Amino acid sequence: MRAKIFADRAFPIGEIDPRLYGSFIEHLGRAVYGGIYEPDHPTADEEGFRKDVLDLVKKLGVPIVRYPGGNFVSGYRWEDGTGDKAKRPRRAELAWNSIETNQVGIDEFQSWAKKADSQVMMAVNLGTGTPREAGDLVEYCNFPGGTELSDRRRKNGFEKPFGIRTWCLGNEMDGPWQIGHKTAEEYGRAACEAAKIMKLADPSIEVIACGSSHSGMPTFGTWEMEVLDRCYEQVDYLSLHSYYGNRSNDTAEYLGCCRDMDEFIRSVEAICDAMKAVKRSDKTMYLSFDEWNVWFHSNDADKQIAPWQVAPPLLEDIYTFEDALVVGCLLITLLKHADRVKIACLAQLVNVIAPIMTENGGKAWAQTIFWPFLQASAHARGKAMLTRVECPSCQAGKYGEMPSVEAIAVENGGELTVLAVNRSLEEDAELEPDLRGWGNLTLLEHSRLYCDDLKAVNTAADPERVKPEAGDGKTLRRHSWNLLRYRFEQ
Numbered sequence: 001m002r003a004k005i006f007a008d009r010a011f012p013i014g015e016i017d018p019r020l021y022g023s024f025i026e027h028l029g030r031a032v033y034g035g036i037y038e039p040d041h042p043t044a045d046e047e048g049f050r051k052d053v054l055d056l057v058k059k060l061g062v063p064i065v066r067y068p069g070g071n072f073v074s075g076y077r078w079e080d081g082t083g084d085k086a087k088r089p090r091r092a093e094l095a096w097n098s099i100e101t102n103q104v105g106i107d108e109f110q111s112w113a114k115k116a117d118s119q120v121m122m123a124v125n126l127g128t129g130t131p132r133e134a135g136d137l138v139e140y141c142n143f144p145g146g147t148e149l150s151d152r153r154r155k156n157g158f159e160k161p162f163g164i165r166t167w168c169l170g171n172e173m174d175g176p177w178q179i180g181h182k183t184a185e186e187y188g189r190a191a192c193e194a195a196k197i198m199k200l201a202d203p204s205i206e207v208i209a210c211g212s213s214h215s216g217m218p219t220f221g222t223w224e225m226e227v228l229d230r231c232y233e234q235v236d237y238l239s240l241h242s243y244y245g246n247r248s249n250d251t252a253e254y255l256g257c258c259r260d261m262d263e264f265i266r267s268v269e270a271i272c273d274a275m276k277a278v279k280r281s282d283k284t285m286y287l288s289f290d291e292w293n294v295w296f297h298s299n300d301a302d303k304q305i306a307p308w309q310v311a312p313p314l315l316e317d318i319y320t321f322e323d324a325l326v327v328g329c330l331l332i333t334l335l336k337h338a339d340r341v342k343i344a345c346l347a348q349l350v351n352v353i354a355p356i357m358t359e360n361g362g363k364a365w366a367q368t369i370f371w372p373f374l375q376a377s378a379h380a381r382g383k384a385m386l387t388r389v390e391c392p393s394c395q396a397g398k399y400g401e402m403p404s405v406e407a408i409a410v411e412n413g414g415e416l417t418v419l420a421v422n423r424s425l426e427e428d429a430e431l432e433p434d435l436r437g438w439g440n441l442t443l444l445e446h447s448r449l450y451c452d453d454l455k456a457v458n459t460a461a462d463p464e465r466v467k468p469e470a471g472d473g474k475t476l477r478r479h480s481w482n483l484l485r486y487r488f489e490q
C-alpha cells in the first residue's frame with residue numbers, strides 16, 4: 001500500500017510543552033526501593049541512588065516526574081519522608097498492602113530529580129489529608145525561610161527552596177478504590193480550598209484537579225462538570241488517566257486503542273470549554289494526562305503476591321514489541337492534542353509498569369516501550385503540525401475502521417520530525433511525504449522499531465532483542481514504529 005503524509009508549515013496545532021514527556025514514580029512495588037534507590041547496589045551513589053537507572057532515565061529524556069502517587073498518596077503523611085532517616089516510621093501502606101519504610105521522601109526525591117535532569121510534579125493527599133496539610137507541604141518545599149516549616153527544611157539540610165512548580169490535587173478521587181474517595185461535590189470543594197491555600201503559600205505554582213480515572217468510569221462527564229463547577233478559577237489543569245491492554249489477544253484491535261484516548265481527550269476538552277462558557281471565564285483549562293500506558297500483563301501475578309512486604313514485585317509488566325507499537329500510537333495521539341494537553345506522564349518509570357526494569361542488586365535495562373518514548377522525547381519537541389495521512393484503512397475490532405498509518409509531523413528547530421506507526425499486520429507501506437512550506441528537505445535519519453515476532457520482549461539476559469534499527473527512508477514496514485528526521489533550510 002501507499003501512505004501519503006501531508007503537513008503544511010502554515011498549519012501548526014500548537015507548541016509542545018516539554019512536560020508532555022513526563023513520567024511517574026510512585027511508592028509502589030519496586031519503583032522506589034530497588035528501582036531508583038538501592039544503597040547496597042554496586043552503582044549506588046552517595047545518596048543511595050542507582051546510577052545505572054539514572055543513566056537510563058537521562059537517556060529517556062523525562063523533564064518532569066510525578067511523585068509520590070498514585071493511590072499511595074491518598075494515605076500518605078508527607079512528613080514521614082523528611083528529616084533524620086533513622087527516625088522515620090515504618091507504616092502499613094494501605095493502597096498496595098505493603099510496608100513503607102519512608103527511607104525516601106520529598107527530601108531525597110527532589111535531589112534524585114535534579115540528578116535525573118528533571119523536575120518534580122508533586123501530588124498532595126486529598127484522600128485522608130486536608131487542604132491545610134497540602135498548604136504545609138508547599139510551605140515546607142517552596143517557602144524561602146523564616147517560618148517553622150521552611151526552617152525545618154533548612155535544618156534538614158536544604159537551605160534553598162525546592163521550587164516545585166507543578167502540583168496534583170490528590171489522585172483519582174472519583175475511584176471507589178481510592179483511600180478517602182469523595183463525591184464530585186466533596187472533591188470539588190476540597191480541591192478549591194487546597195488550591196487556594198497552596199497558592200497563598202506560593203503564588204507561582206500551578207495545580208491540577210483530578211478528572212476521571214478513565215473514560216469508562218460511570219461518573220465520567222458529570223464528575224468533570226461538577227468538580228470544575230466548584231474549582232474552575234482556582235485550578236490550571238484537569239487530569240485524565242488511561243491504561244490499555246491486549247486482554248483478548250486481538251492485536252488488530254489492540255493497535256486501535258489510541259482512538260479511545262483521542263475521544264477521551266476530545267470529550268474532556270469539550271466539557272472544559274462548556275464550563276468556561278457557563279462561568280463566563282477568560283481562562284482556558286489545559287489538560288494533564290498524568291497517567292497513561294499499557295497495563296495488563298501483571299494483573300494475575302499480582303494477585304499471588306503476599307501482603308505486607310517491603311517493595312514487593314508489583315505491577316511488573318514485561319512489555320512486548322506490540323506494546324511498544326501501542327505506546328507509539330498513544331504518543332502520536334498526545335502530540336495531536338499538543339494545543340490542550342500540556343502535561344502527560346508515562347506511568348510509570350522504573351519496574352512498575354515501566355520502560356526501565358531492574359534486578360535487585362543486578363542489571364538495569366530498557367523494555368520495548370522505552371524506544372518510541374525515547375525517540376519522541378528526543379526529536380518531537382517544538383511545534384506539532386496538523387498531519388493528514390492518505391492510506392488504506394484497516395479494521396481495529398471494537399474501535400472500528402482506522403487508517404493503517406498513524407502519523408504526526410513536528411517542527412523541531414531546523415528539523416522536521418515525522419513519527420509514524422504502520423498498524424497493518426500484513427502490508428508494508430510505501431511512504432510518500434508531502435511536507436509543504438519547509439523548502440528542500442534532506443532526510444537525516446530513518447530509524448524504526450520492527451520485529452517479526454509481535455510478542456518479543458527484552459529481558460535481563462537478552463536486553464536488546466527489540467531495539468531501533470535503520471530504515472530505508474521509503475518504507476513503513478508492516479507493524480512498525482518509525483522516526484524520520486529531515487533537515488530544512490530556515
Ligand code: AHR
Nearest residue numbers: 026070071072171172347
Ligand atoms: O499507576 C498505578 C496506579 O494506577 C496508580 O496508583 C493509580 O493512580 C492508578 O489507578
